[in-house]
Amino acid sequence: MDTSGRGVLKIGHILPAIKRTAELAKLHETARRMRRDKRRRKRKRRRGKRKKKKKKKKKKKKKKKKKKKKKKKKKKHNDNVNGQ
Structure with a gap:
């Protein structure tokens, strides 16, 4: 029996x-699932069973209260200390 052909796997390669x-089977499975889902979506769209997207409610921004600035009293220069 010839074991060098492609049909027979050698022990080290098993x-x-x-x-x-196994990996290929996994990939194959996911690809099949994706295709199936795509078909299902198309079918639903054709029948008008499209899921309506919910509108996101806009959050109202709270207005920040402005702090009142205290007015600083101006110091008067009194150069004329010793009278006129």
Whole structure:
């Protein structure tokens, strides 16, 4: 029996091959699911069963109260201390 052909896996290659097939199967599954979902969405759209998006309520901004600034009293220069 010839084991060099593509149909027969050599002992050293079996494990990675199994892993690869598992990964491929997983990918295959997800791809199938995605395609199926796409078809379902298309069908729903054609029948007008589209899900309406909820409008987001705008949050009202609270107005900040302005703090009143205290007026600083101006100091008068009194150069004329000793009288006129």
